[in-house]
Amino acid sequence: MDARAKDLRIEQLRHLCRQHGLVLTPQRRAILQAVLEADDHPTAERVQAALARRRLRVSRATVFRTLESFARLGVITKACHPGSSVRYDRRTDRHHHLVCLRCERVIDIQDARLDALPVPDTRRLGFVVSDFKVQLRGICRECREQEDKT
Ligand SMILES: [Zn+2]
Ligand SMILES: [Zn+2]
Numbered sequence: 001m002d003a004r005a006k007d008l009r010i011e012q013l014r015h016l017c018r019q020h021g022l023v024l025t026p027q028r029r030a031i032l033q034a035v036l037e038a039d040d041h042p043t044a045e046r047v048q049a050a051l052a053r054r055r056l057r058v059s060r061a062t063v064f065r066t067l068e069s070f071a072r073l074g075v076i077t078k079a080c081h082p083g084s085s086v087r088y089d090r091r092t093d094r095h096h097h098l099v100c101l102r103c104e105r106v107i108d109i110q111d112a113r114l115d116a117l118p119v120p121d122t123r124r125l126g127f128v129v130s131d132f133k134v135q136l137r138g139i140c141r142e143c144r145e146q147e148d149k150t
Contacts, residue, residue: 001090006036009075009090016073030056031066032075041079041087041097041106079106080135096133100140107140 001009013032017024034050035042042050044064051058067088070076079089079097087106096114098107114134122129139147 001036006033009036013070013073013075016075020073022069027056027058027062028066030054031058031063032070035067035070035076035088036090038090041089043085043087045085047088079133094133097135098140099135099137100143101137102139102143105140105142109136 010029010032013028014024016022017028022028030051031047034047038046038050044060044067047067048058048060048063051063064086067076067086071078071088074092077089077092079087089106091108094115095108095110098109099105100107111134117132117134119129119132
């Protein structure tokens with residue numbers, strides 16, 4: 001993500017914080033920055049490690065809580081995947097995921113046909129759909145190459 005796009009997102013967060021009566025602390029700002037700079041849908045743990053590399057000590061619980069509040073504000077999104085911990089996504093636009101079942105890598109893909117999938121009527125189930133994302137699951141190139149070697 002380029003510097004300009006990052007600045008815009010931080011501006012967006014500043015605006016949303018003001019709207020919701022939150023303070024955009026240097027810590028919150030650094031956490032968002034770390035997500036925007038990560039290119040593989042990081043977990044809270046990986047965001048914490050990225051902060052530690054910049055000598056910022058933030059507890060895992062605080063990182064997690066902050067990421068959850070960012071997702072609620074819509075400044076980042078949550079990527080569902082089969083692993084054990086929540087993965088966060090710097091992208092908020094419609095896109096889909098290739099999920100590697102071996103290494104849990106999550107790769108973004110864009111596909112107009114997937115974007116246009118008809119969403120079933122779930123009102124009967126009392127479920128309101130707010131968004132959707134197609135998850136294509138399989139084995140990534142790196143894992144396949146690893147496999148060929150052994
Ligand atoms: Zn893989
Ligand atoms: Zn994504």
